[in-house]
Amino acid sequence: MKNKIRLLTGPYLAWALAFIIIPLCMILYYGLTDRTGSFTLDNIMSIATDEHSKALILSVILGAISTVICLILGYPLAAILAHMKSRTGMILFIFILPMWMNFLLRTLAWQTLLEKTGVINTFLKMFGFNTINIINTYKAIILGMVYNFLPFMVLPLYNSLTKIDENVVNAARDLGANKIQTFLKITLPLSVPGIISGITMVFVPALTTFVISTILGGSKILLIGNVIEQQFTQSGNWQLGSGLSIVLMAFIVINMVVTAIFDKNGEGSML
Amino acid sequence: MSVKLIDLQNITKAYGDNTVIDDMSLYIRENEFLTLLGPSGCGKTTTLRIIGGFETPDKGRVMFNGVDITDLPPNKRQLNTVFQKYALFTHMNIEDNIAFGLKIKGKSDKYIRDKIEYALKLVNLQGFGKRMPDSLSGGQQQRIAIARAIVNEPKVLLLDEPLGALDLKLRQDMQYELIRLKNELGITFIYVTHDQEEALTMSDTIVVMNQGYIQQIGTPEDIYNEPENAFVADFIGDSNIIDGIMIQDELVSFLGAKFPCVDTGFGTNKPVDVVIRPEDVILTSPENGVIEGTVTHLIFKGVHYEMEVMAGGYEWLVHSTMMFPIGAKVGINVDPFNIQIMNKPESEDEEAVSVEE
Amino acid sequence: MTRFLKKLYLVLILIFLYAPIATLIVLSFNSSRTRAKWGGFSFKWYVALFSNRDIMQALYNTILIALISSIVATIIGTITCIGMRKMSSFSKSTIIGITNIPMLNADIVTGISLMLLFLSVGIRFGLGTVLLSHITFNIPYVILSVMPRMRSLNISTYEAAQDLGATRLYAFFKVVFPDLMPGILSGFLLAFTMSLDDFIITHFTKGAGIDTLSTKIYTEVKKGIKPEMYALSTIIFIAVLILLLLINRHDDNKGEVNSIITTI
Numbered sequence: 001m002k003n004k005i006r007l008l009t010g011p012y013l014a015w016a017l018a019f020i021i022i023p024l025c026m027i028l029y030y031g032l033t034d035r036t037g038s039f040t041l042d043n044i045m046s047i048a049t050d051e052h053s054k055a056l057i058l059s060v061i062l063g064a065i066s067t068v069i070c071l072i073l074g075y076p077l078a079a080i081l082a083h084m085k086s087r088t089g090m091i092l093f094i095f096i097l098p099m100w101m102n103f104l105l106r107t108l109a110w111q112t113l114l115e116k117t118g119v120i121n122t123f124l125k126m127f128g129f130n131t132i133n134i135i136n137t138y139k140a141i142i143l144g145m146v147y148n149f150l151p152f153m154v155l156p157l158y159n160s161l162t163k164i165d166e167n168v169v170n171a172a173r174d175l176g177a178n179k180i181q182t183f184l185k186i187t188l189p190l191s192v193p194g195i196i197s198g199i200t201m202v203f204v205p206a207l208t209t210f211v212i213s214t215i216l217g218g219s220k221i222l223l224i225g226n227v228i229e230q231q232f233t234q235s236g237n238w239q240l241g242s243g244l245s246i247v248l249m250a251f252i253v254i255n256m257v258v259t260a261i262f263d264k265n266g267e268g269s270m271l
Numbered sequence: 272m273s274v275k276l277i278d279l280q281n282i283t284k285a286y287g288d289n290t291v292i293d294d295m296s297l298y299i300r301e302n303e304f305l306t307l308l309g310p311s312g313c314g315k316t317t318t319l320r321i322i323g324g325f326e327t328p329d330k331g332r333v334m335f336n337g338v339d340i341t342d343l344p345p346n347k348r349q350l351n352t353v354f355q356k357y358a359l360f361t362h363m364n365i366e367d368n369i370a371f372g373l374k375i376k377g378k379s380d381k382y383i384r385d386k387i388e389y390a391l392k393l394v395n396l397q398g399f400g401k402r403m404p405d406s407l408s409g410g411q412q413q414r415i416a417i418a419r420a421i422v423n424e425p426k427v428l429l430l431d432e433p434l435g436a437l438d439l440k441l442r443q444d445m446q447y448e449l450i451r452l453k454n455e456l457g458i459t460f461i462y463v464t465h466d467q468e469e470a471l472t473m474s475d476t477i478v479v480m481n482q483g484y485i486q487q488i489g490t491p492e493d494i495y496n497e498p499e500n501a502f503v504a505d506f507i508g509d510s511n512i513i514d515g516i517m518i519q520d521e522l523v524s525f526l527g528a529k530f531p532c533v534d535t536g537f538g539t540n541k542p543v544d545v546v547i548r549p550e551d552v553i554l555t556s557p558e559n560g561v562i563e564g565t566v567t568h569l570i571f572k573g574v575h576y577e578m579e580v581m582a583g584g585y586e587w588l589v590h591s592t593m594m595f596p597i598g599a600k601v602g603i604n605v606d607p608f609n610i611q612i613m614n615k616p617e618s619e620d621e622e623a624v625s626v627e628e
Numbered sequence: 629m630t631r632f633l634k635k636l637y638l639v640l641i642l643i644f645l646y647a648p649i650a651t652l653i654v655l656s657f658n659s660s661r662t663r664a665k666w667g668g669f670s671f672k673w674y675v676a677l678f679s680n681r682d683i684m685q686a687l688y689n690t691i692l693i694a695l696i697s698s699i700v701a702t703i704i705g706t707i708t709c710i711g712m713r714k715m716s717s718f719s720k721s722t723i724i725g726i727t728n729i730p731m732l733n734a735d736i737v738t739g740i741s742l743m744l745l746f747l748s749v750g751i752r753f754g755l756g757t758v759l760l761s762h763i764t765f766n767i768p769y770v771i772l773s774v775m776p777r778m779r780s781l782n783i784s785t786y787e788a789a790q791d792l793g794a795t796r797l798y799a800f801f802k803v804v805f806p807d808l809m810p811g812i813l814s815g816f817l818l819a820f821t822m823s824l825d826d827f828i829i830t831h832f833t834k835g836a837g838i839d840t841l842s843t844k845i846y847t848e849v850k851k852g853i854k855p856e857m858y859a860l861s862t863i864i865f866i867a868v869l870i871l872l873l874l875i876n877r878h879d880d881n882k883g884e885v886n887s888i889i890t891t892i
C-alpha cells in the first residue's frame with residue numbers, strides 16, 4: 001500500500017525529468033560545445049567581450065537599482081497594509097488588481113505616458129512645469145521594472161510582517177524602546193526573510209528581462225536578456241545563447257542559495 | 272491604609288459599536304496582587320492593555336502615583352508586561368532578550384551582566400543565557416518573559432494570562448513560583464486570567480468582570496463565600512442558584528420549604544436568588560431534612576463524592592465525603608450562614624450590573 | 629498626521645499602479661488611430677475587435693492553452709502531492725527542490741531550455757509545444773498550493789472513515805479530497821492566470837504558426853499596436869474585476885481567495 005501510493009509521484013517525476021532537468025542539461029550541453037559538437041568554453045567566455053559584458057553589467061546595475069527602489073517603496077506599503085485592521089482583503093485586492101492587465105500592455109501604456117508628447121508631459125506643460133524626457137533611457141527601463149515587479153516585493157514583505165506577533169512589538173515598547181528603536185531592533189530583523197525573498201523575486205526577472213528594455217528602452221539599449229533572445233530568435237546561434245544563459249544562471253543560483261540560507265522556513269514565500 | 276498606586280477613573284473603551292469597558296473605576300494599591308477575573312470578552316485584557324499603554328481609553332483617566340499617564344506611550348511608563356504566549360524576541364538569545372530594556376536605558380555592561388545573572392537565578396534558569404527562545408519549553412519561555420520584565424525594576428508587573436499556554440501540572444507549579452516572586456520583589460502584580468482557581472490561589476484582591484462591568488471586588492474569601500450576584504456565584508466555583516422568596520429578615524422560602532438564614536434588609540415577600548455552594552449542602556436521613564429528595568447521579572471525585580439530588584423540583588449539586596447510592600432517599604439541610612441571598616436582576620441587561628466600589 | 633501621511637502614500641502608490649491601466653482604458657475609447665492624439669470618444673474599436681479574426685484567434689488560443697494546461701497541471705500536481713505523503717523527507721525535499729527550479733529560475737532560461745529540447749527532439753513547434761511548456765511551469769504552482777493543505781490534513785479522519793466501513797478509495801474521495809479541495813482550486817486558478825499572462829516562455833516555444841494575446845501584442849509593439857487590443861484588454865480587465873468582486877463577496881473563506889489574488 002505504502003509503495004503504491006508513492007507511485008503516484010511517478011508521472012510528475014517523469015515529467016520533471018523530461019521538461020525541467022533534461023532541458024537544463026541541454027543548455028549546459030549547447031553552452032559548452034561549438035557547432036561541430038566538440039567541447040569549448042568560448043561561448044561562456046564570450047561574456048568577456050565588450051558588447052556582452054556591457055550588457056551584463058548594465059543588467060545587473062539596472063536590476064539592482066530597481067530592486068532597491070522596490071524595497072524602499074514596498075516596505076512602507078507592506079507595513080501600512082499589514083497594520084490595517086479592517087477591509088484588508090479589499091485593499092490588498094485593489095493593489096493586486098493591476099497585475100491582471102496584460103504585462104506587455106501595461107508596459108506599453110507607460111510608453112504612451114512617458115512619450116515626449118505623452119500624457120505626463122501634456123499635463124506638465126498645462127501647469128507650466130518643465131517636461132520630462134526619459135523615454136528610451138535607463139530611467140524609463142528602471143521605471144518599467146519597478147512598476148512590473150513591485151508586487152513581487154510587497155507580497156513577501158506583507159506576509160512576513162503579518163506573521164510578527166503584535167505582542168512582540170508591544171513587548172519592545174513595554175521595555176522602553178521608542179518607535180524607531182522598536183522598528184530597528186525588532187520589526188526589521190524579524191522581516192528579513194520577507195526582504196530576502198522580495199529581493200530575489202524582483203532581482204531575477206529584472207536582471208533577465210528583455211521585454212521592458214525593448215518597449216521602454218528603444219532599440220539602442222541592450223540588456224543581457226536582449227542579447228540572449230537575439231541569439232535564439234534572430235542570429236540562430238544557440239551555442240552562444242546557451243553559453244550566455246549559463247552565465248545568467250550562475251547569478252540566479254547565487255540568488256537562490258542566498259535565499260535558502262536566509263529563509264529556511266519559507267516564511268517569506270509568495271504562497 | 273496603603274496608597275492608590277494606579278487609579279482608573281471612569282474608563283470607557285469601545286471598538287466600533289462594541290463597548291468593551293463601560294465607565295469603569297478601579298484602584299490598585301501598592302504591593303497588591305490584584306487579579307482581573309472573568310470570561311473571555313469581559314474586558315479584562317483591554318483593562319490591562321489600557322494600564323500598559325497599548326490602548327487609549329475613549330473616556331476616563333489613568334492615574335499612576337497621582338500623575339495622569341493616560342496619553343503616555345508604553346515605553347515611558349514605569350510598568351512592565353508579561354504577555355500572553357510570552358512574546359519573546361525569537362531572533363535574540365535569552366541574554367539579549369533580558370538585556371533589551373536595560374540596553375535601551377543605556378545601563379553599563381557590568382550592571383546588565385549582573386542583572387541578567389540575578390534574573391536568571393530568580394527564575395531558576397541559570398546557564399540558559401546563550402540559548403535561543405525556540406529551544407526552550409513553554410514553562411521556561413514563560414520564566415524568561417518574567418525575567419525580561421522584572422530586570423527593569425518596574426513598580427508594577429502586568430501579567431496577561433501568563434499561564435494559559437501551559438499544561439495543568441506546570442500551571443500549578445508556576446502559581447507558587449509567582450507568589451514567591453511577588454514576595455521577593457515586593458512589587459505590585461496585576462494579573463489577568465479566566466481561571467478562577469488561579470485567581471483564588473494567588474490574589475490579594477480579585478476583581479470579577481463581565482461584559483465590561485466590574486461585578487465584584489474583594490478578597491478571594493469574600494468572592495467565594497459572599498458572591499454579590501448570581502453571575503459571580505456561578506462563575507466562581509459551582510453553585511446551586513434557586514429562585515426564592517425572602518419572607519422576612521432571616522427567613523427565606525424556596526422549593527416549598529422555609530429556611531432560616533442570616534441575611535437582612537431585603538424587605539418582606541421579595542423574590543430573590545438563593546445561592547448555596549454544593550459543599551454546604553448537608554445530606555441526612557429523609558426524616559431529618561428540611562426537604563426530601565432522591566439521589567440521581569453519583570461520581571467519585573477523589574476528595575469527595577459529587578452527587579445530584581432531585582429535591583423539591585430542583586436538581587441539587589452536592590459535594591460530600593459521605594456517599595449515598597443512586598436512588599437513595601435523602602433529606603437536605605443547609606446551615607443558615609451558608610445560605611446566600613441575592614437580589615434578582617430586574618432585566619436581562621442587569622445580569623451585568625455595575626457595582627460601585 | 630501619520631494617519632494622513634499613510635493615506636497619502638497609499639493614494640500615490642495607487643496612482644502609480646493605475647495610471648497605465650487608466651491610459652489603456654482611455655485609449656480604447658479614442659477614435660484616433662494614433663496614441664498621441666485624442667480624436668474624440670468612440671466605441672469603434674470595440675466593434676472592430678469582434679470582426680478582427682487575428683485577435684479573436686489569439687484570444688481563443690490563449691484561453692484554450694490556459695484551460696488545458698491548468699487542468700492537466702492540476703491533475704498531475706494533486707496526485708503528486710498525494711503520493712508525496714508517504715515518502716521519506718529526503719525524497720520529499722528532492723521533489724520540492726525540483727519543483728522550485730521553474731519557480732525561481734528566470735523565465736527566459738526556462739523558455740530557452742524548452743526550445744532547445746523541442747528542437748533537438750524534432751517536435752514541430754505549435755500548440756503542442758506551448759501546451760507542454762505551460763503544463764511544465766504550471767505544475768509547481770499546483771503542488772505549492774496543495775502541499776500546505778496536505779500537510780495540515782488530519783489523517784485520522786481518513787482512518788475513521790475506513791473504521792466505519794468505507795473502502796480506501798471511497799474514504800479518500802469522501803473525506804480526504806474535500807479537505808484538499810481549497811488548495812486544489814487555488815492551485816488551478818493560479819496556474820490558469822499564470823498561463824494566461826505568460827509571454828516569455830510562449831515566445832520561445834510557439835513557433836511561427838500560432839499566437840497568443842501576449843505574443844501578438846509583442847509583435848505589434850514594433851509595428852504599431854492595433855487599438856482593438858486596448859478594447860480587448862479593457863474588456864478582460866473589467867471582466868476580471870467583476871469576477872473577483874463576486875468571488876470576494878460570496879466566499880466566507882476569505883483567506884483562501886486572498887491567497888489566490890495575492891499570489892498573482
